[in-house]
Amino acid sequence: MRFELEPFNRSVSDEDLLSDLVTAAETLKAAGKSLTFRNYREVGKYGPSTINDRFGSWNNALRKAGLALAEEKNVPVDVLFDNLRLVWIAKGKQPVYRDMNGPPSQYTGSTYNARFGGWRKALEEFVATVTEEQELLTTPEARQPPKQTGRRTNRDPSLSLRFLVLKRDCFRCTACGRSPATHAGLILEIDHVIAWSKGGETIAENLQSLCFDCNRGKSAT
Ligand SMILES: [Zn+2]
Incomplete structure (x- = not known):
């Protein structure tokens, strides 16, 4: 792989980046190749990292450009x-x-x-x-990290912990009972029962699933 600096593309508009993706996809398709990060480097006008940074990820950029996602290999x-x-x-x-x-x-x-x-x-x-x-997350040690170490848990639960709390709550809001499974687009959030600012820790026992509305006290119910 070549080692080179990416061109300075900060001033390029989103539209220009996306339209070059479409052009590159067509060029590559004619050559029997798919538009991967690596292949774009060969035919694209801009640096693939610029596109990644701008849209958060390569696949997000492809989606925005209306291009089919390529099957990716070696994703961890x-x-x-x-x-x-x-x-x-x-x-x-x-x-x-x-x-x-x-x-x-x-x-x-x-x-x-x-x-x-x-x-x-x-x-x-x-x-x-x-x-x-x-x-691992429900061992006695994991449940009482503050007492054992004298340090506090992070305010934001990890994705793993969020998933476990939501799974425990059956992916439903503990206040109104709604779930994205029955209410498309409903967003479930993780709430501290005892607020983190008041000393509540980020452990499963002190976390609950609430929908966006209930978490802000806006629910009609
Ligand atoms: Zn709710």
Whole structure:
């Protein structure tokens, strides 16, 4: 791989970046190639890192440009599992294969297939990992980090902990009972029962699932 500085592209508009992606996709398609980060470097006008930085991720940029996501290889399993957590949380239930091909998923179902040897296998490995995490996060040590170490937990729960709390609450708001599974687009958040600012720790026992509205006291119910 060549080592070179990216061109200075900060002043380029989003539209210019996206339209060059479309052009690059056509050029590559004619050559029988797909628009990956690496291939874009060969035919694109701009640095692929510039596009990544601007849109948050390569796949986000492709989506914005209206291009199909390429199947990506060698994505770390942790990253694929985090993506699966985010999709699961957004859906409020176990995602199906096609859920992975649209937002908020960053990786296609076929990426999971390729990595795990099938969608079902990917889910099985994911569930095994979550089960292990659940055991780790509910050990006496994990439940009482402040008393043991004298330090406080971080205010923001990790994605793993968020997922476990939501799973425990059946992906439903503990106040109004709604779930993204039954109310499309509902956003579930994690709330501290005893506020972190009042000494409440970021541990499963002090966390609850609330929807966006209930968490801001705006719910009609
Ligand atoms: Zn609610």
